[in-house]
Structures are given as C-alpha cells and as structure tokens.
Amino acid sequence: MQMKPIVFRYKPIRGRLAPIITVGVRIEGIWYPIEVYVDSGSAYTVLHARIADGVGFDYRGGEPIYLQVGDGSFIPVYLHDLEVQIGAERFGARVGFSEKLGVGFNLLGRADIFDRFRICFQEAQGIVTFEPTEEG
Amino acid sequence: MEALRLQEYDDWLAEHLDELVTQYPGKVVAIQEDKVVIVGDLEGEVYRQIREKGLEPMPLVFRVPREEDLQSILT
Numbered sequence: 249m250q251m252k253p254i255v256f257r258y259k260p261i262r263g264r265l266a267p268i269i270t271v272g273v274r275i276e277g278i279w280y281p282i283e284v285y286v287d288s289g290s291a292y293t294v295l296h297a298r299i300a301d302g303v304g305f306d307y308r309g310g311e312p313i314y315l316q317v318g319d320g321s322f323i324p325v326y327l328h329d330l331e332v333q334i335g336a337e338r339f340g341a342r343v344g345f346s347e348k349l350g351v352g353f354n355l356l357g358r359a360d361i362f363d364r365f366r367i368c369f370q371e372a373q374g375i376v377t378f379e380p381t382e383e384g
Numbered sequence: 385m386e387a388l389r390l391q392e393y394d395d396w397l398a399e400h401l402d403e404l405v406t407q408y409p410g411k412v413v414a415i416q417e418d419k420v421v422i423v424g425d426l427e428g429e430v431y432r433q434i435r436e437k438g439l440e441p442m443p444l445v446f447r448v449p450r451e452e453d454l455q456s457i458l459t
Binding site: 268271 | 454
C-alpha cells in the first residue's frame with residue numbers, strides 16, 4: 249500500500265528557498281521540535297551541541313566519530329540512538345551532536361532517514377516530500 | 385508529539401522565517417501559539433525559561449540564522 253507523503257514547504261529566506269523542516273527528537277523522555285536542513289550530503293543527522301547543553305543532555309556519552317565536512321576537515325560528532333518523528337512517523341535513528349558544526353543549521357542526514365523515506369525535492373513547487381517506504 | 389503540532393510550527397516558520405532573520409539575527413527564540421514567546425542568546429537560557437514558565441506544549445526553539453549563516457546554504 250502506498251503511503252501518503254509528508255509535505256513540507258521550503259522556507260523562504262532573503263528571496264531564496266531552503267529545505268528546512270520541523271522534526272521531533274525525543275531526548276530523555278521529552279519530545280523537542282527542532283528545525284533541520286535536509287542535507288543528502290551529510291552521512292548522519294547532526295544537531296548543534298548547544299541544543300543538548302540547553303536541555304541538559306550529556307551528549308559526550310555517545311559514540312564518538314569524525315565526520316568530514318564541506319571544507320575537507322573532520323569534526324567530532326557524538327552519536328546517540330534517539331527517537332525521531334517526521335510527520336506522524338516515529339522511528340529510532342542515529343543522531344549526532346557536535347560543538348564544531350560549521351553551518352548555522354542542524355542537518356538531517358542520510359543514516360536511518362533516507363532509507364526510510366523517498367525524499368523528493370520539488371523546488372519548482374517549493375516543497376520537499378517524505379514518502380515512507382515499505383522497508384521503513 | 386502531535387504531528388499536527390509539528391506541522392503548525394513548520395507552517396509558521398515558512399511564513400515568518402524571513403521576518404525572524406531581520407528582527408532576531410543570531411538570537412535563540414521560542415515559538416508557541418503562532419508567536420515568539422522568549423528571546424535569548426543561548427539555548428540553555430531559553431529552555432530554562434520554558435521550564436520555569438511551565439510552557440506546554442514544548443515550544444519550537446530555534447536559533448535564528450545570521451546573514452553569514454545563510455551563505456553556506458543559499459548557494
């Protein structure tokens with residue numbers, strides 16, 4: 249059975265459009281709505297460590313890895329298995345936290361996300377859609 | 385959390401993100417019931433106020449990008 253896609257509007261900023269969407273992340277039993285930039289170039293979902301600090305989450309207790317970023321350098325990321333919500337879909341995903349994320353936005357990356365949804369960037373329509381896959 | 389709540393936050397931001405970039409660049413804002421309810425410099429400060437005020441449901445806490453933050457995504 250084909251699942252209905254979840255539709256997000258691109259966010260207009262300074263006359264341009266950006267695929268920024270609102271997702272839920274459950275941290276120590278509390279759901280937090282968080283803005284993320286949908287980034288197929290990022291292997292993992294990575295949130296700014298200041299969010300973890302802000303909610304009192306010891307992110308440094310996660311699995312430490314190094315991720316290569318756009319300028320070729322590597323940044324430390326601490327991975328955690330957290331519950332994530334996109335639309336009405338809830339699932340476990342690896343979510344990293346980093347104090348060295350060089351971009352101003354949190355990133356929604358591929359691991360545990362892009363295999364769960366068919367993600368379609370429809371820039372002409374100003375929307376990005378997430379269609380749950382049967383594998384998810 | 386309620387999917388409808390996530391959708392409302394997302395829709396609100398689609399309408400107002402550009403205004404936030406003008407009004408609160410670099411600030412951390414909490415959004416609830418279609419308005420900015422807290423403005424601060426750090427996420428910790430904003431989440432602390434949310435706890436102290438007992439705000440429910442959990443507001444959307446968002447660090448408003450500055451012009452230089454936009455360069456990395458609006459290429």
